[in-house]
Amino acid sequence: MYHSSSYNRFFMYTRLVPLKGLRNYNANDFEKEIERSSNHVLIDVREKTEYSKGFIPGAVNIPLLELKRRLDEVPKNREILLYCRGGMRSKQAAFILKKNGYSKISQLQGGILSWKGSIQQLS
Secondary structure: OOOOHHHHHHHHHHHHOOOOOOEEEOHHHHHHHHHHOOOEEEEEOOOHHHHHHOEOOOOEEOOHHHHHHHHHHOOOOOEEEEEOOOOHHHHHHHHHHHHOOOOOEEEEOOHHHHOOOOOEOOO
C-alpha cells in the first residue's frame, strides 16, 4: 500500500508526540472503565479482518483508515474508548478525533494484546 509523505509525517508525529487530554488505561483499568460507564462508545480501530478474529464485547469496528470519513458515527457527547492491536493506531485515532473536536478520549495501552477480559468473535 502506498502512503503519501504527508501521511508518513502524520504517522511519525502521532507516534512520538504525547496527546494532551488522552487518557491511557492499562488493561485492568480499561475493563473497569467499560463496566463503570454506560455513556461511552468502544471503538476497535483495527482492520475488519483483525476485528472478525476477535474483539472486546460491545466494540464497534471503525478502522483507522476509515475514521475521518465515518466521524458522523462517533458521538461527541460521549466518552470514546479506543483500542487496536498494540496501541499505535488507537493513538493515531485519538489525534484525528481530538483534531475534529472530540474531548473525552481514552485508549487501551498495549492494545488488545494486553487485554485480559473476554473476547467475542463474529459468528
